[in-house]
Amino acid sequence: PERGCLQAWAAHSRALVGRWMTARCGAEARQVRRQQRDEFRELLLSIRGLPAALPALPLELTVLYNSLLCTVGASDSAIKGEAEGIHQGLLRVLEAYGAYGQDLGMEELWQKVLQEVTVEKLQAPLHHLAALQAAWWLAAGRLGSVAGLFQLLSTAEGPGRAQCSEGQNKLLSVIKAWRVPPEGASLPLVQSAKDLKEILCTAAAFLQGLQELEAGNFPTALGLLQEAAGGFCSKKILAQIYTCLGCCAQQMGKPQTALQHLKRALRVDFQCLPALSHVVSVYHELGETDAEMQALTLLYEALGKNPPSAASSSPYFLMHTELLVHTPVLTSLLRHHHPSEVKYLLAQRCLQDGRVADAVEHYLDFLSLLQEGLQQQVPLDGGSALPRIPEVFLEAASALEQAGRHQDAITVCEEVISRVTDLIPRVLRVEERLEQPECPLPGAGLAGALPSQTKESLCCLAWRAAGYLHQGWAWAKLGESKEAVTQFSRCLSDLLRVQLHGSGVRRTENLQAEVEVLQKIRLLSLIGRGMQFLELGRHKEALLDFQHSLQISPGDPAAASYLVQTLWKLNRKQEAAAQWQKFCQGSLGENGQQQGQERPLPLYLVSCLEQATFPHSEPLARSIQDYLGSAAQDTS
Numbered sequence: 001p002e003r004g005c006l007q008a009w010a011a012h013s014r015a016l017v018g019r020w021m022t023a024r025c026g027a028e029a030r031q032v033r034r035q036q037r038d039e040f041r042e043l044l045l046s047i048r049g050l051p052a053a054l055p056a057l058p059l060e061l062t063v064l065y066n067s068l069l070c071t072v073g074a075s076d077s078a079i080k081g082e083a084e085g086i087h088q089g090l091l092r093v094l095e096a097y098g099a100y101g102q103d104l105g106m107e108e109l110w111q112k113v114l115q116e117v118t119v120e121k122l123q124a125p126l127h128h129l130a131a132l133q134a135a136w137w138l139a140a141g142r143l144g145s146v147a148g149l150f151q152l153l154s155t156a157e158g159p160g161r162a163q164c165s166e167g168q169n170k171l172l173s174v175i176k177a178w179r180v181p182p183e184g185a186s187l188p189l190v191q192s193a194k195d196l197k198e199i200l201c202t203a204a205a206f207l208q209g210l211q212e213l214e215a216g217n218f219p220t221a222l223g224l225l226q227e228a229a230g231g232f233c234s235k236k237i238l239a240q241i242y243t244c245l246g247c248c249a250q251q252m253g254k255p256q257t258a259l260q261h262l263k264r265a266l267r268v269d270f271q272c273l274p275a276l277s278h279v280v281s282v283y284h285e286l287g288e289t290d291a292e293m294q295a296l297t298l299l300y301e302a303l304g305k306n307p308p309s310a311a312s313s314s315p316y317f318l319m320h321t322e323l324l325v326h327t328p329v330l331t332s333l334l335r336h337h338h339p340s341e342v343k344y345l346l347a348q349r350c351l352q353d354g355r356v357a358d359a360v361e362h363y364l365d366f367l368s369l370l371q372e373g374l375q376q377q378v379p380l381d382g383g384s385a386l387p388r389i390p391e392v393f394l395e396a397a398s399a400l401e402q403a404g405r406h407q408d409a410i411t412v413c414e415e416v417i418s419r420v421t422d423l424i425p426r427v428l429r430v431e432e433r434l435e436q437p438e439c440p441l442p443g444a445g446l447a448g449a450l451p452s453q454t455k456e457s458l459c460c461l462a463w464r465a466a467g468y469l470h471q472g473w474a475w476a477k478l479g480e481s482k483e484a485v486t487q488f489s490r491c492l493s494d495l496l497r498v499q500l501h502g503s504g505v506r507r508t509e510n511l512q513a514e515v516e517v518l519q520k521i522r523l524l525s526l527i528g529r530g531m532q533f534l535e536l537g538r539h540k541e542a543l544l545d546f547q548h549s550l551q552i553s554p555g556d557p558a559a560a561s562y563l564v565q566t567l568w569k570l571n572r573k574q575e576a577a578a579q580w581q582k583f584c585q586g587s588l589g590e591n592g593q594q595q596g597q598e599r600p601l602p603l604y605l606v607s608c609l610e611q612a613t614f615p616h617s618e619p620l621a622r623s624i625q626d627y628l629g630s631a632a633q634d635t636s
Contacts, residue, residue: 005050010059010186012043017066017188033074033318036190040067044085052092054119061125062187064089068132069190073318079139086133093117093126106133107145114152124181127153128193131200138203139324143171146204150174171204172227191318195232199317202231203324206241213244214329218252233321239269240334246278247333255282273302274334289353296346303339340369344386351395351603356402363396390416390463394604397470402607406474413467420460428457428498458498458514465494465521466604472528473611481532488529495522513599520605523552527559527612534566542566555583561614568620573627580624
């Protein structure tokens with residue numbers, strides 16, 4: 001009776017495999033996979049209803065192999081956890097030999113089984129099942145376990161087969177050294193072990209390449225990723241591998257090589273849009289702005305079309321590379337940008353490159369997207385290309401200002417001011433302590449406020465002050481000097497809310513950037529207001545502002561030049577000449593070195609810095625030199 005059952009079960013198994021071979025594409029294939037998964041499970045349960053016996057084990061292990069593959073194929077999702085059924089299958093092999101292994105881990109269990117089993121008919125089913133076990137371990141990142149398992153398989157075939165030559169990758173060497181047992185016609189497989197071996201080689205090379213890339217071992221990573229690119233995989237995975245090769249080459253300081261790999265990725269699969277994102281990054285690094293803009297535009301258009309996802313794998317394969325490679329570093333490298341992020345990048349790069357009209361258009365498009373609930377669509381975290389929303393508004397105001405749309409810039413800034421006003425405490429005290437830098441700042445905002453709360457309050461204060469600053473410059477451009485003075489004064493009044501305690505003590509690092517931005521805004525506001533006082537003929541008030549500017553930033557070229565000019569206008573020519581000589585003797589040079597060490601300014605402040613530049617350096621210098629020359633002659 002048992003022999004009759006085995007024959008019937010074997011015939012059923014062959015029929016299931018045959019049905020799979022005739023239905024491989026589309027919805028029919030997916031339906032067949034689900035049916036086969038269920039039928040193979042039922043068949044396996046039937047076989048396991050009998051005590052473990054050597055004659056039935058080849059069939060049982062083959063059915064287990066096919067069942068696991070059909071389960072993977074039916075879900076078509078990343079493999080996680082342990083392979084269901086392999087542990088029980090190995091225990092039944094030992095049971096048939098009168099041995100036990102319930103207390104052993106999977107690695108020890110495989111070692112025991114391969115040592116105990118010597119029957120020739122069991123070698124092929126066990127090797128096939130071991131290849132599946134290797135797939136699960138690869139997906140879990142257990143590369144050492146995979147290498148150990150293939151070492152055991154090759155050692156069982158004959159000593160010395162799995163030896164690794166110097167300079168070769170051990171894992172790839174032992175997988176390639178494994179001889180795939182022939183597939184018996186009486187026990188067919190839904191996916192051949194030979195194909196599975198090729199997939200394991202590709203996945204192993206890809207995974208190790210990603211590990212080395214993350215560790216910063218770029219030459220090793222490059223070699224492993226090139227090995228993976230020559231392996232057995234779908235177009236989708238091949239494009240991903242080329243994308244990783246491009247990122248690796250870029251990290252190695254080889255941008256042209258990086259572009260070659262990234263363009264190859266797009267030729268293989270144009271839907272691999274992360275490759276196009278990295279092309280943008282490489283062009284930015286090379287300073288090829290036109291090419292960068294074209295790539296960004298192409299990326300934005302491609303994202304807007306929302307093309308259907310490419311088939312992840314060939315329908316012929318239940319197990320494929322995509323299911324085995326799912327690491328955080330790959331997820332990071334292949335992150336898809338939201339269309340709005342790309343729209344912002346276009347706006348930002350146009351503003352940085354002085355393409356003001358284009359920048360205005362892109363910023364206004366982006367701001368309209370904000371009205372459609374962009375914050376709900378894109379998480380504004382560290383993984384996003386988007387800055388904080390008030391900064392985007394301020395950048396848009398800067399673009400509008402540069403485009404001569406001063407009234408629109410004032411309106412955009414008013415939006416920022418109104419939105420953040422309720423978030424700013426009346427007084428913001430920042431305690432500067434070297435002791436316990438990680439503890440809450442006791443005087444920051446409300447009593448006992450956390451550093452993160454203080455940081456957020458400082459950001460909100462900077463945004464509102466920057467809004468007043470931009471409004472001041474906009475009114476100045478409109479010729480409304482009195483209104484400009486009012487806005488600059490509001491900015492300076494805002495900044496009086498910050499009280500820094502502990503002079504001479506280094507600020508805690510997590511607040512230093514925010515405090516530096518506030519100080520820069522204060523400097524620009526003082527210079528801006530001083531310039532408007534000069535326009536209004538209020539020279540003494542202008543002089544005070546420029547003197548305060550130099551207290552904030554000693555040796556600042558703009559503040560120093562305006563101070564000299566103001567003294568000259570007040571007919572204090574001797575003082576003006578003395579100040580001019582003082583700055584020419586090294587203060588300006590020292591300030592240039594200091595500026596090189598400063599953090600880069602937020603983009604929304606760059607235009608303000610440009611507007612604060614002193615425009616009459618040469619005429620003023622000639623006037624002072626003439627005065628000094630005349631004074632020298634009078635003295636002689």
